Amino acid sequence: MNIVVCVKQVPQEIRINKTKGTLIRDGIKGVINPCDKNAIELAITLKGKHGGKITLVSMGPQDVENTLTHGLAMGADQAVLVCDRVCAGADTLATAFALATVIKKLGDVQLVLCGKETADSGTQHVGPQIAHYLGIPQITYIVDLVIEGGKIRAKRQLKDEYETVEAGLPALVTVVKGINEPRMPTYLDIYGASKKDTHKWCAEDLGLKEDEVGIQGSPTRIIKVFAPEAKRECKMLRGSIEEISNSLVNDLKSKELA
Amino acid sequence: MDFSYTKEQEVLKNVVREFCDKEVAPRAAEFDRTAEFDYSIIEKLSKQGLLGVIMPKEYGGMGGSHTDQAIICEEIGRDSLVAMVATNMAWYMAYECLVVGTEENKKRWIPYLFDGKKMGAHAGTEADAGTDAASVRTWAKLEGDEWVINGTKWFVSNLGKADFYFITLRTADSRYGGISTILVEKDTPGMTIGRRVDLISNRAISNGELIFENCRVPKENLIGRLNKGFLDMMILYDVIRLYLAIGAVGIARGALEESMKFAQERQQFGKPVGDFQMIRAMLADMATEIDAARLMTYRALDMEQRGLRHTKETSMAKLYASEIADRVTYKAVQIHGGYGLTMEFPVQRYWRDARLCSIGEGTSEIQRLIIAAELLKSENIVLDSALD
Numbered sequence: 001m002n003i004v005v006c007v008k009q010v011p012q013e014i015r016i017n018k019t020k021g022t023l024i025r026d027g028i029k030g031v032i033n034p035c036d037k038n039a040i041e042l043a044i045t046l047k048g049k050h051g052g053k054i055t056l057v058s059m060g061p062q063d064v065e066n067t068l069t070h071g072l073a074m075g076a077d078q079a080v081l082v083c084d085r086v087c088a089g090a091d092t093l094a095t096a097f098a099l100a101t102v103i104k105k106l107g108d109v110q111l112v113l114c115g116k117e118t119a120d121s122g123t124q125h126v127g128p129q130i131a132h133y134l135g136i137p138q139i140t141y142i143v144d145l146v147i148e149g150g151k152i153r154a155k156r157q158l159k160d161e162y163e164t165v166e167a168g169l170p171a172l173v174t175v176v177k178g179i180n181e182p183r184m185p186t187y188l189d190i191y192g193a194s195k196k197d198t199h200k201w202c203a204e205d206l207g208l209k210e211d212e213v214g215i216q217g218s219p220t221r222i223i224k225v226f227a228p229e230a231k232r233e234c235k236m237l238r239g240s241i242e243e244i245s246n247s248l249v250n251d252l253k254s255k256e257l258a
Numbered sequence: 259m260d261f262s263y264t265k266e267q268e269v270l271k272n273v274v275r276e277f278c279d280k281e282v283a284p285r286a287a288e289f290d291r292t293a294e295f296d297y298s299i300i301e302k303l304s305k306q307g308l309l310g311v312i313m314p315k316e317y318g319g320m321g322g323s324h325t326d327q328a329i330i331c332e333e334i335g336r337d338s339l340v341a342m343v344a345t346n347m348a349w350y351m352a353y354e355c356l357v358v359g360t361e362e363n364k365k366r367w368i369p370y371l372f373d374g375k376k377m378g379a380h381a382g383t384e385a386d387a388g389t390d391a392a393s394v395r396t397w398a399k400l401e402g403d404e405w406v407i408n409g410t411k412w413f414v415s416n417l418g419k420a421d422f423y424f425i426t427l428r429t430a431d432s433r434y435g436g437i438s439t440i441l442v443e444k445d446t447p448g449m450t451i452g453r454r455v456d457l458i459s460n461r462a463i464s465n466g467e468l469i470f471e472n473c474r475v476p477k478e479n480l481i482g483r484l485n486k487g488f489l490d491m492m493i494l495y496d497v498i499r500l501y502l503a504i505g506a507v508g509i510a511r512g513a514l515e516e517s518m519k520f521a522q523e524r525q526q527f528g529k530p531v532g533d534f535q536m537i538r539a540m541l542a543d544m545a546t547e548i549d550a551a552r553l554m555t556y557r558a559l560d561m562e563q564r565g566l567r568h569t570k571e572t573s574m575a576k577l578y579a580s581e582i583a584d585r586v587t588y589k590a591v592q593i594h595g596g597y598g599l600t601m602e603f604p605v606q607r608y609w610r611d612a613r614l615c616s617i618g619e620g621t622s623e624i625q626r627l628i629i630a631a632e633l634l635k636s637e638n639i640v641l642d643s644a645l646d
Contacts, residue, residue, distance in 0.1 A: 031272055066268040073269055184276055187307030187320050190269050 001052035001147070003043045004103050005076065005113045006130065008033045009060055009067040010120040014227075021224035023120060032067045035115025037074070037182035039175045042145065043113055044075040044183070050147060052110075053077045057102050059087055059095055065198060072193035073185035080106070084202040089215030092121075096129030098213055101206045103134060111152070112172040116141055127174035137167040140174045261556050267329055274333040277306060278341075286338035289462035290607050295340055297377065297419065300348045304374030310349025317356065317368045319349075324497075324559040328504045332552070335508025336515075339611040340462040342505045344377075347416050350498065351378035351424050351441075357497070358439075358482040358490035366478060367441065371422065379420035381411035381468050382491075388413075389624055392434050392488055396427040396470060404474045405440055410452070411468040418451050418464055420444060425470075430485050437487035441479040448473025459614045496569055497562055499576040499619050503555045506583035506615040507548060513590035513608040514544045520594055520603075537593055544586045551579035570632035577625035580615030587612040 009030040017024050043054045056071045058064050059082040068079040082098050090098065103109055112134070114127035124140070131138035143162070144155035147169075156163040157176050185193070203213055210216055235251075237244045263271065281299050289295050303309045312327045313319020320326075335342040352372035355363050371378060387393040396409025407427065414423070422443045430436030442449055452467030482490045518541060521532030531537050554575040561568035587609040591598035598605050616622040 066265045069265045070269045070272060073273075184273055184306060185269070186305075187270070187311055187322065187326075189307075190266050190273065193269070194266055 001046060001050040001111065002106075002109050003046060003052060003054050003111045003113060004106065004109050005036065005039045005043050005054060005056050005071070006099055006115075006126065007036045007040070007056050007058045007067060007071055008115075008118050008120075008126075009058065009064045010118055014120060016225055016227050018226070021226060022222075023225055030063060030067060032070045033115055033118045033120075035117060035119075035175065035177055036071075037115075038177055038179050039113040039115050040071050040074050040076060041180045041182040042175055043111075045180070046111070046145070046147065047075075055080060055106060055109075057099055057106075058082070059090070059098050061088075068198055069190070069193045070185070072196045072198070073189040074183055075185075075189075076196075078196055079198040081198060081200050082202075082206065083200050084204075084213075086203050086208075086210050086216075087214045089218065090213060091218035091220035092123050092125035093129055093219060094213050094215075094217035096126050097133055097217065098203075098206070098208060099126070100130045100133035101208060102201065103130070105201075105206060110169045111147075112136075112170070114172065114174045116174045116176045124174070127172060131172040134170070134172070136170045136172055138172045138174075139165050139167055141176050142173045143176055143179050145173060261553060261560075263325075263329075267326065270326060271329050271333065273306070274308060274330050277303070277308070278333050278337045282334060282341045283337040286341065287601075287604065287607065289338060289340050291601075293456075293461040293464075295344050295419075295462040297344070299341060300345055300377070301375055303345055304348070309345065309374055310352065310372060313349060313352060313356065313368075313372060317352065317364070318372055318374075324500075324563050325556065328501070328555065328559055331501050331504045332508040332511070335505035336512040339505050339509050339608075339614065340460050342508065343415070343460060343463055346501060347378050347420070348372075348374070348376065351380070351422070353497075354424065354439075354494055355481055357494055360482065362478070363481055367481070376421040377416055377419055379414055379416035379423045380426070381414045381423050382426040383413040384410065385412050389621055391426065391491065392437060394426060394428055394437065396425065398425075398427050398429050398438065398440050400429075400477065401474075403477045405477065405479065407440065407442070407448070407470040407473040407475070409470050411470075413455070413465060414468045415463050415465050417454065417466045417468060423449075423468065424481060426487060426491065429487075432485070434488045436485050437491075438484055439481045439487045439490065440475060441481055442470075442473060442475050446473055446475060459610045459612075495620060496572045499572050500555055500558050500562070502615055502619045503551065503558075503572075503576045503579035506579040506612065507552045507555060509608050509612050509615075510544070510548045510551070510579075510583040510586035513587045513605055513612075514541070514548060516603070516605055516608075517541060517544065517590045517593045520597070524595075524597075531593070540589045540593060544589055547582040547586060551575070551582050554578055570629055573620075573625040573628040573632075576620065577616075577622050577629065580612075581622060583612040583615050 010033045011025055011028040012031045015024040047054055054076040056068050056076045056079040058068055064081055072079055080102050117124045128138050139154040141157045142154040143157045146153045150169055151166055152171055153166045154173055156165060237247050307320055308330055311320040311322030312324055315321040331342050349372055352368050355367050382391055384394055398405040398407045422441055425440050425442055428436050429438040448471050450469045452469045454466035457465055521537050522530050524531045558568045558571040558575045561571055590605040591609050594603055594605050597603050
């Protein structure tokens with residue numbers, strides 16, 4: 001069972017330049033996307049049961065190697081980093097295309113795992129888009145996964161319910177944060193990781209054309225990035241218990257909440 | 259000269275941060291309030307292979323670099339200086355044994371001292387022997403195959419929590435040339451715990467008096483060379499002081515990070531207080547001093563790693579880091595205004611805890627004397643006398 005886990009490096013804290021309406025990345029340390037650690041943990045559990053090889057796949061600048069080292073220290077076997085200037089500024093579609101191309105090139109991959117979303121943009125697009133480019137089934141938001149007889153059975157976490165879905169292999173799943181507790185690598189794991197292979201591939205290695213990747217290959221245009229404003233209103237109710245409860249009920253009714 | 263982290267060190271820093279976010283940060287205020295540290299953190303740190311990484315592999319360590327060890331200490335110190343001091347107490351004595359111990363000492367004691375569980379303590383200070391460490395009056399006399407110890411130690415950190423104590427005492431009637439270190443295991447008859455002291459700084463490290471009345475320990479408990487204990491102590495201080503310096507950097511960084519958060523959230527006159535120039539100037543000075551202190555500490559650790567003499571550089575780093583920790587935490591309280599004086603914000607704890615750094619392991623005044631002696635190549639009141 002060869003597994004690919006897609007990994008993204010995200011800024012340690014999310015800060016927005018309010019004037020420009022963009023995400024501040026300069027000077028903020030990059031870390032491994034939290035959900036991706038859950039995906040790696042799941043891959044390690046599956047490898048323990050079914051054997052095989054875990055490959056981490058990522059796209060980004062040179063320093064993403066640190067993030068991949070974290071994943072290798074957790075227990076992945078090798079990593080591939082798509083690192084090329086022409087890939088910069090990619091939207092989710094161009095990212096998914098590049099990552100899917102890596103997965104095709106690797107070949108013999110039965111399962112692709114992604115985190116449900118990334119901490120910086122949270123679109124939840126990339127997983128499903130990779131599945132589209134690979135032409136394989138996808139199961140999103142999974143909290144449990146069983147592999148039996150060449151099939152996967154996954155439990156999806158929906159808003160108010162769970163759904164169990166079966167799919168043939170190869171397939172892609174996206175995992176939610178609650179699925180497991182990602183392991184913390186030990187000191188020796190960290191130093192052991194540097195002995196594992198991290199392959200750096202450029203667009204040319206993957207046969208990607210300039211207009212398929214990076215900003216040129218991205219149909220999305222971001223107009224503005226902003227943090228949703230959390231508005232809270234506090235209203236003190238005074239009087240006897242009866243008066244307070246009456247006024248609360250009336251308030252809720254007037255807002256059509258009761 | 260390259261002080262950038264390797265990719266492994268970047269990961270190490272993230273992993274230790276993750277550990278601290280989970281195990282240390284949420285409990286730091288509780289340790290301070292109850293004056294009790296949770297020693298189970300040490301076992302957890304050990305399971306991650308993060309305890310005393312500079313110890314060689316043959317002695318159960320990781321054979322890691324001083325920079326790796328400093329990364330770990332800074333991250334822990336960022337959340338709780340108490341946690342850093344306590345976790346260091348689980349490997350310091352083994353390191354001491356490694357640096358100054360005889361071959362028999364190392365074989366006999368390091369596996370016992372460094373097992374990821376046991377805690378050590380160092381008992382040097384006495385009522386009349388603080389900065390003037392060579393004036394100790396606790397005596398050990400050899401009777402047959404045993405040392406017989408008499409005297410009283412004071413300001414013993416980890417009191418009652420340690421599994422063993424390294425006692426700096428007198429073994430001959432010579433001021434600097436009669437000092438030795440003897441190991442005493444807890445519950446040894448003749449060693450009792452006396453008065454405990456209530457501290458304002460690093461409250462969760464228990465502290466107080468350790469009394470010896472005809473306490474007998476085997477001859478093999480002598481650590482290092484007989485009567486050369488003072489010199490050994492100085493050699494050791496060149497390294498150990500750097501770990502308090504990096505702890506000071508950690509605590510100052512904690513104070514800065516909390517202040518940055520507060521300055522961006524707290525609104526006055528219709529805008530975040532961080533928009534005001536005087537607050538910004540404080541933040542800029544804090545960040546600059548922290549960076550300088552860290553680089554000075556790293557330089558001295560790098561010299562240690564390369565086998566160079568670095569007494570002056572160590573004292574400079576220790577002096578500067580501990581004094582900037584004082585200034586930075588003071589400013590952190592200032593930026594927080596009235597909230598800085600409440601127990602609900604951590605900066606008051608950083609401010610109190612930082613105060614230890616310019617007093618413990620050689621006061622700022624002693625560091626200045628050492629630096630000046632190194633500069634002027636004049637008599638070093640401590641080292642020269644020990645070498646006599």
